[in-house]
Amino acid sequence: MPHAPDEGSRAKGASPPSAETFENQVLSLVPSLRRYSRSLAKSDSDGEDLLQDCVEKVLVRRSQWRGINLRAWAFTIMTNLYRDRHRRFNQHPTVELDETLGLTAEDMSGDPLEKTRLQQALNALTPDFRAVLMLVVVEGYAYQDVADLLSIPIGTVMSRLSRARRQMAAQLAEDNIVTLRRPK
Amino acid sequence: MTNEHTPVTEADLHAYVDGLLDDDRRREVERWLQDHPQETAEVQQWQAQAKDLKAAFSGYARSGENDRALLNSKAQAGMQTPYWRRVGLLAASLLLFLSGAVAGVYTDRSYSVPTALETASALESLPGQSRTAFLVYASEKRHPVEVGADDETHLITWLGKRLDYKLVAPDLRAQGFSLVGGRLVPVNGMAGAMLMYQDASGQRLTVLLGKNPENGETSFRFESAGSVETFYWIDGDIGYAVTGEVTRAKLQAIAEECYRQFES
Numbered sequence: 043m044p045h046a047p048d049e050g051s052r053a054k055g056a057s058p059p060s061a062e063t064f065e066n067q068v069l070s071l072v073p074s075l076r077r078y079s080r081s082l083a084k085s086d087s088d089g090e091d092l093l094q095d096c097v098e099k100v101l102v103r104r105s106q107w108r109g110i111n112l113r114a115w116a117f118t119i120m121t122n123l124y125r126d127r128h129r130r131f132n133q134h135p136t137v138e139l140d141e142t143l144g145l146t147a148e149d150m151s152g153d154p155l156e157k158t159r160l161q162q163a164l165n166a167l168t169p170d171f172r173a174v175l176m177l178v179v180v181e182g183y184a185y186q187d188v189a190d191l192l193s194i195p196i197g198t199v200m201s202r203l204s205r206a207r208r209q210m211a212a213q214l215a216e217d218n219i220v221t222l223r224r225p226k
Numbered sequence: 227m228t229n230e231h232t233p234v235t236e237a238d239l240h241a242y243v244d245g246l247l248d249d250d251r252r253r254e255v256e257r258w259l260q261d262h263p264q265e266t267a268e269v270q271q272w273q274a275q276a277k278d279l280k281a282a283f284s285g286y287a288r289s290g291e292n293d294r295a296l297l298n299s300k301a302q303a304g305m306q307t308p309y310w311r312r313v314g315l316l317a318a319s320l321l322l323f324l325s326g327a328v329a330g331v332y333t334d335r336s337y338s339v340p341t342a343l344e345t346a347s348a349l350e351s352l353p354g355q356s357r358t359a360f361l362v363y364a365s366e367k368r369h370p371v372e373v374g375a376d377d378e379t380h381l382i383t384w385l386g387k388r389l390d391y392k393l394v395a396p397d398l399r400a401q402g403f404s405l406v407g408g409r410l411v412p413v414n415g416m417a418g419a420m421l422m423y424q425d426a427s428g429q430r431l432t433v434l435l436g437k438n439p440e441n442g443e444t445s446f447r448f449e450s451a452g453s454v455e456t457f458y459w460i461d462g463d464i465g466y467a468v469t470g471e472v473t474r475a476k477l478q479a480i481a482e483e484c485y486r487q488f489e490s
Contacts, residue, residue: 069297077287081279089286097297155444155460160278178244179276180283185237185246200237207240211271 064104067112068097074181075116081176082124084165092127096120114191117181121173121192128169163213171206174199234258239265243272351414353449353456356434356467359411359420360454364430371407371422381408385419389435391464396433396487398423401480403431413437413465431470431477433484438465446481448474457481461488 075096080089100116107115164172177183177191178199185203189196234255241247242255259266363370373381378395385408386393395405403423411420413436421433444460455477458467466488468481 065297069294072293072297073287073289076290077283080286081283101297155447156278157282160282176279176283179279185241200240203240204236207272207275210275211268214275 065101068100068116071113071116072097074113075120078117078120078176078181079124081164081180082120082169082172084161092120092124095123095127099123114187117177118191118193121177124173125169159214163210166213167206167209171202171209174202175206175210178203239269240272243269243276352434352436352460352465352467353447353458353469355413355418355436356432356456356458356469357451357454359434360430360432360456360469363409363420363422364432370430372409374407375405377407378405385410388417389419389437389464391435393419393435394487395421396484398480398483401476401483402426403480406430414439429470429472431468431472431480434467434469436465438463446478446485448478450474459485461485464488 072093076089076093079092079096080086083089083092096116096119099119103119167175173192174188177188178185183191185196185199188199192199232251232254238247238251238255242252247255259269373384375381375395382393382395388410395408398404402425404425406422406424408419408421411418411434413434416437418434418436420435422430423433424430438460440463442460443462446457446459449456449458453471454469455472455474456467456469457477457480458465459481460466466484468477468484470477470480472480
């Protein structure tokens with residue numbers, strides 16, 4: 043089925059994409075960008091801020107896009123923004139107000155205590171470890187794709203993934219809290 | 227079988243967890259795992275972790291009402307504003323952002339930050355608050371409670387009204403504890419209730435109830451500090467904690483009995 047909005051411009055050929063086409067492509071990526079930004083962030087509002095910054099940067103830099111795999115390109119931009127923000131916020135820790143926030147707005151059916159612990163374990167990861175873990179686990183990228191996306195060797199992807207998983211597991215196991223079955 | 231030719235590496239185990247192996251290799255790894263319980267345990271941890279992470283974030287992959295508006299306004303700013311103005315705008319928005327962060331006004335995007343902050347502190351401090359209440363009041367000789375068990379109906383109505391909750395005082399006589407009474411206590415900065423029980427030897431335990439700003443449901447949790455044990459859980463908009471200086475098994479039985487009687 044053809045998409046309605048931009049028949050006219052699309053017929054003219056491959057390059058360069060018209061503004062409308064490009065924006066529609068970005069728009070269709072927003073849900074997955076939102077998930078990635080939230081998985082890197084410390085809170086919902088932090089995630090939305092990161093998403094906004096990323097969308098803005100993608101649009102500003104559109105001329106640098108080489109016309110293949112917009113999603114991966116946007117994810118690279120997001121990851122770099124996330125690292126920059128992390129560095130900046132660490133230099134100005136006043137903005138860390140919401141560091142202890144759990145995962146709050148979504149999926150109310152889950153266990154809020156468990157979500158808080160998960161969020162805290164994630165916040166304890168370095169940005170490099172966290173980005174790799176999220177790209178693999180939540181976004182479903184293959185290891186070589188992660189390596190390309192972050193411009194690092196695949197061996198580095200594997201070692202970051204391994205260390206992220208072990209650190210998470212250790213921190214989640216460390217708690218002196220025992221989960222018990224509820225009576226029914 | 228000649229699996230020795232392709233030894234299973236840690237990279238294989240990660241790829242197994244992430245579903246990145248082809249069928250043949252996956253079966254080889256599965257066979258190998260059967261003889262390696264330690265690695266199997268680790269792989270299971272990673273699998274559980276992956277499942278939790280996916281569940282935590284999958285809900286965010288959605289469109290928002292303002293996505294297009296955001297896109298359009300940013301696109302215009304990026305394409306048509308001269309460089310020097312962009313720098314100015316950036317400085318202005320940074321200033322706005324910083325003052326906004328200080329004043330706490332950056333809260334209108336998708337949920338309210340103060341509520342979430344309350345939630346976080348509520349989750350973290352419920353067992354701590356329960357322990358404090360126990361330590362302060364259970365050792366009181368003359369005034370451990372404000373309203374005694376002889377006036378139970380009044381106690382329950384009063385505290386229930388302050389909590390906005392259909393309170394009952396759980397009957398723990400089968401566990402050997404009878405109601406001493408209760409008092410109004412602050413929990414998470416709001417009105418909460420504490421009920422106190424005592425066994426034949428004078429051993430006491432307390433049950434704390436507080437408003438939980440976020441609706442939710444948790445499993446039972448356990449925390450110990452010295453000889454003081456606390457079980458706590460959240461059910462709907464109420465958080466519960468049972469604290470006492472009794473064995474963990476005994477306190478668990480009591481907590482489960484409370485849970486059963488506190489219908490939400």
